[in-house]
Amino acid sequence: MQCRHIIFKNIIAAAIILLAQVPSMNADQNDARLGDLFSKLKSAANINKASTFESKIWNIWMEHNDPEVESIMIKGVEAMKHRQLKQALEHFNLMIKIAPEYAEGWNKRATVLYLMGRFRESEEDVLRTLELEPRHFGALSGQGLIRIALQDWTGAILYLEAALKINPHMPGVIMNLKYALQKREESMT
Numbered sequence: 001m002q003c004r005h006i007i008f009k010n011i012i013a014a015a016i017i018l019l020a021q022v023p024s025m026n027a028d029q030n031d032a033r034l035g036d037l038f039s040k041l042k043s044a045a046n047i048n049k050a051s052t053f054e055s056k057i058w059n060i061w062m063e064h065n066d067p068e069v070e071s072i073m074i075k076g077v078e079a080m081k082h083r084q085l086k087q088a089l090e091h092f093n094l095m096i097k098i099a100p101e102y103a104e105g106w107n108k109r110a111t112v113l114y115l116m117g118r119f120r121e122s123e124e125d126v127l128r129t130l131e132l133e134p135r136h137f138g139a140l141s142g143q144g145l146i147r148i149a150l151q152d153w154t155g156a157i158l159y160l161e162a163a164l165k166i167n168p169h170m171p172g173v174i175m176n177l178k179y180a181l182q183k184r185e186e187s188m189t
Contacts, residue, residue, distance in 0.1 A: 029061060029102075029103040029104070029132055029133035029136070031060045031063070033056075033060060034057060034060060034135075037053050037056050037057050037060070038053075038057070038135055038166065040053045041053040041054060041057065041166075041167055041169075042166065042167070042168065044169060046169070047169045047171070050167070050168075050169035051169070054167060054169070058138075061103065061104045061107075061133070061136075062104055064099060064102055064104075066098070066099060068098065069095055069098055069099045069102060069105070072091050072092075072094055072095040072098070073091075073095060073104070073105070073108070075091045076088045076091030076092045076095065076108055076112075077108070079091060080108070080111070080112060080115075085112055085115055085116050088108075088112045089109065089112045089113070089116070092105060092108050092109035092112060093109065095108075095109075096109060101132060102132075103129050103132035103133040103136060103139075104129075106125045106126075106128045106129040106132065107125070107126070107129040107136060107138060107139050107142070109125050110122045110123075110125035110126045110129060110139065110142055111142065113125060114142060114145065114146060114149075119146050119149050119150060122142070122146055123143065123146050126139045126142050126143045126146065127143075130143075135166050137163045137164075137166040137167040137170070137173075138163075140159050140160070140162045140163035140166070141159070141160065141163040141170065141172075141173045141176075143155075143159040144156045144157075144159035144160035144163060144173070144176060144177075144180070145176065147159060147180075148176065148179070148180055148183075151183075153180050153181075153183045153184035153187060154184060156176070156177075156180040157177065157180045157181060157184065160173055160176055160177040160180060161177065164177065
């Protein structure tokens with residue numbers, strides 16, 4: 001009986017050691033929850049149901065397992081909200097330096113660069129975002145906006161359609177796609 005008790009204690013101790021060594025669930029573009037959420041997003045019956053899944057995806061993308069990176073993200077987003085673009089850019093530059101494999105860091109910097117009218121630099125960051133997270137409908141939509149700003153109607157259409165294949169419930173993207181289609185048609189006449 002005492003032998004079983006010692007074996008049981010050893011098993012528990014070994015399990016605790018193993019659990020302590022298991023890395024925490026990845027948050028960000030590598031999070032295991034995303035696959036199911038993307039499936040539900042794509043098949044959602046309406047925009048209201050889709051918005052629930054879209055919000056969950058964005059929340060996961062914003063998470064990071066390094067509290068310093070999360071803190072910098074919060075500061076950068078706050079600066080963006082207050083239109084303090086230079087400050088936001090500094091925060092996102094630092095975040096990318098600390099966590100270069102974090103897709104949302106690149107996406108947020110791409111957004112700031114776009115708002116600053118620095119479209120080519122923004123495009124570089126969007127493409128890096130898409131390398132890290134090919135399903136990033138926000139980055140695809142952003143690339144569509146960059147292409148619109150550069151009057152590349154065909155490019156805009158391709159990226160906006162790609163965004164809608166992943167998330168078909170984005171009214172702003174649908175509106176931008178209609179605009180790009182119209183502009184492409186006008187440019188052909």
